[in-house]
Amino acid sequence: MAEQITVVVVDDHSIFRSGLRADLDDSVLVVGEADDVDSAIAVITAAAPTVVLLDVHLPGGTDAASSGGAEVIRRTAALVPGTRFLALSVSDSAEDVVGVIRAGARGYITKGSSGSDVSRAVHAVAGGDAVFSPRLAGFVLDAFGAAGGEIASTDEELDRLSAREQEVMRLIARGYAYKEVAATLFISTKTVETHVSSVLRKLQLSSRHELTAWATARKLL
Known part of the structure; x- marks a missing residue:
């Protein structure tokens, strides 16, 4: 248990x-x-x-x-x-x-x-x-997107990620399962997996737990 x-x-x-x-x-x-x-x-x-x-x-x-x-x-x-x-x-x-x-x-x-x-x-x-809940993610992304954009302009690490990779990164860092991310962004689970692998590689991180800590430290959640 x-x-x-x-x-x-x-x-x-x-x-x-x-x-x-x-x-x-x-x-x-x-x-x-x-x-x-x-x-x-x-x-x-x-x-x-x-x-x-x-x-x-x-x-x-x-x-x-x-x-x-x-x-x-x-x-x-x-x-x-x-x-x-x-x-x-x-x-x-x-x-x-x-x-x-x-x-x-x-x-x-x-x-x-x-x-x-x-x-x-x-x-x-x-x-x-x-x-x-997956259908609520858009509210959070919209509300905090501006802050994330401001950070992106000064954070070289975040600049390495594409717009789609940043969307996936934020959802994964918030604890979403791959299937939930796929449903929220209207993409396939395989595409989510590809984006996550790319995000971890570009940020030189090894797990979603490290990704959550990274995003939290930059106030991206």
């Missing part, structure tokens, strides 16, 4: 929290729950879980301009530096996705995901990868 990961589940619907707890794999241990911003902050700081499964829209909080989930991340990130945040929401709007990622979430998946999918995402985020 995979190493057990501790999580806190934050959602304002008790039925959803109960269902999610039941559906998660045995490799994921729920150590706390919360239903609003203030209780989430208290539980997260007390339990210091490996991962927080966080709904985007939560009641409470002090930031009227925030969706709730983003405020939880901003107010707890410094208190539990080892904890990573994974947004889990019914919303697939660009505003929600980009807002919570800017706040510091390492991934964003929709509530239509199965328990096994969520469990795999928890382990990926715990391991340092970033995870997104």
Whole structure:
């Protein structure tokens, strides 16, 4: 069995929290729950879980301009530096996705995901990868593309990659499987494999984990 990961589940619907707890794999241990911003902050700081499964829209909080989930991340990130945040929401709007990622979430998946999918995402985020439901990737790429372009103009290593290789690189670095990248970019899995091999060779890296670290250091995710 995979190493057990501790999580806190934050959602304002008790039925959803109960269902999610039941559906998660045995490799994921729920150590706390919360239903609003203030209780989430208290539980997260007390339990210091490996991962927080966080709904985007939560009641409470002090930031009227925030969706709730983003405020939880901003107010707890410094208190539990080892904890990573994974947004889990019914919303697939660009505003929600980009807002919570800017706040510091390492991934964003929709509530239509199965328990096994969520469990795999928890382990990926715990391991340092970033995870997104495939149809949400475009929002993130669009939102952070400008920053990536600015870096590209001054980063000789990034300049070695073609535009398509950069798209593949960002998705792979966020934890996407080859098939997910292929579906997102409308290319074949074989083409994705070819691009990944080229990216690793050009950047002189040996694995996708090194690629994630490389992209994270340059704020490309």
